Amino acid sequence: MSDIPLAIGIDFGGTSVKSGVLYRGNIIEEAPRIDTQNYEEAEPLIQELAQVISDLRKNHPTIKAIGVGMPGFVDFPTGLVHNLTNVEGWHRIPLKMRLEELTELPVTVENDANCMAYAEWKRGTGRGMKHLIAITLGTGVGGGIILDGKMIRGANSVAGELGQTTIDHQGPRGTYGNLGALEDYIGNREITKLALDTYASKGEPKSKEECSPEKITKAALLGEQTAIGIWEDVATKLASALMNCCWLLNPEAIIIGGGVAKAGSLLFAPLDHALRAQLSRPFKENLRILPARFGNEAGIVGAATLALEQAGFDVDDHY
């Protein structure tokens, strides 16, 4: 293993920053987490990150690259972070440049949903595929797109924002002024709200605590019709946004991850049905709808894998 290059993957979240060392798709050491909200500005947090990296390198001298997944818009070629969702003090921060100065290693900075997509494509469910859509369902809804064996980034490298696409041109106005954004229907909080409203309308009011996606899944698994219906509702809305991806991009697979995807077949079965009912044959005959391989570790795995590839290593072949 000594001559196989390792990489550090950093998953920068709104609550904490997780860092780990990746060896052929496996996280072999994880560093203590950094509490994101302890830092009001970017620079001290970047310094702390450099310290974490330095500590990890003591145990793993063959580390060759560092990848960072960020919860916001990133200019991929320069590694400039435009701004972050839910984190103060990050506005036009040249993260790649600063970390390269501090660590003297090649650094790659990418959007977190793209890292998740990358993990699934190179190390997970999408391995070997050429055309795939990856979507992550949690508090937010993110996505990444691979076409013709290439990650799609677009003109300003911000492509893949599936959660911001609309399913209703007259829907409520979202974070960016967009009407009817998918994320505003099937984000974690919105699922809870949907459940609260549904139970209330049936004269069986429940608490917010009882309406978390996990609790609804448990109730549905026990056969409760209202809970099953809530997942069908979520699936129908998700199908609408995914059908747009299919008509536009004709992928061979859609890979679904994130906490909400833990509903499993409660979500996947009605989704599969609703999606296929809205596609013509050449769009659906080879289409696969698949659960993601990775859970919470997707960000570290994807960021580290991408960083190795950007540094010139063939991750398909050896790692």
Add this chain to the structure above:
Amino acid sequence: MSDIPLAIGIDFGGTSVKSGVLYRGNIIEEAPRIDTQNYEEAEPLIQELAQVISDLRKNHPTIKAIGVGMPGFVDFPTGLVHNLTNVEGWHRIPLKMRLEELTELPVTVENDANCMAYAEWKRGTGRGMKHLIAITLGTGVGGGIILDGKMIRGANSVAGELGQTTIDHQGPRGTYGNLGALEDYIGNREITKLALDTYASKGEPKSKEECSPEKITKAALLGEQTAIGIWEDVATKLASALMNCCWLLNPEAIIIGGGVAKAGSLLFAPLDHALRAQLSRPFKENLRILPARFGNEAGIVGAATLALEQAGFDVDDHY
């Protein structure tokens, strides 16, 4: 001009088939049209096409390739036509193979909206661009997508069907079972229906004839508020579908062609406004919304250009 390879472009429509000879982006001869509806089966029409090609080649011996744009789903690598919208007798027809047998020239078969996108990208408004969406607005709504300097075709080469994407997950069920398809809101016939309803609801009923897109444009240009409002309504719906393309693909330009686009600034001004109001900064700061260069000739120009490129000629460089 004798050593510059020419190509024949064929624009296969539901009403007629148009064929022309392309020289550096210009149609230098057009053949008599073939009436599509005179043929109940594919083979006799293919024979007639071969005759038209043979006639054109008598005047232009340097023709090196033939491109055909088809109104339906095509398997690009093999040139197999899955099926056509509005034309009988076309079901799994190996058009490329048959025409190559009959003409002994390389033949390329592509979806018509992709041909239009190709024309704009290689010879029109999108020249030199790397990431663009082309949309054509007429009886149907079609599209073509170029990303990273490559036409996007997807797993079964049927990508780009913008008209089938939804703008309302609870909308009416369309041709392929899809709910709320854009085409079912802003196709030619639907604009007329919208105008009929709008005028009727205002107590100023008009005839179907008076409600064609052309007539509404004329009324709007004369300052009639109802007509202006109809175009604003169409623009808002179109903006919704195009905003999805922007969030997903982050293009540098959206190029809009087809008969309905002749409404000009009546459509483009409210479209630009509604689209930008629903995008965050990195998605819109360099985004351009542009009218197509080509009108009815887009199909011939795109098909011929694509055919030349497929035959190994560098159309960016010389033609």
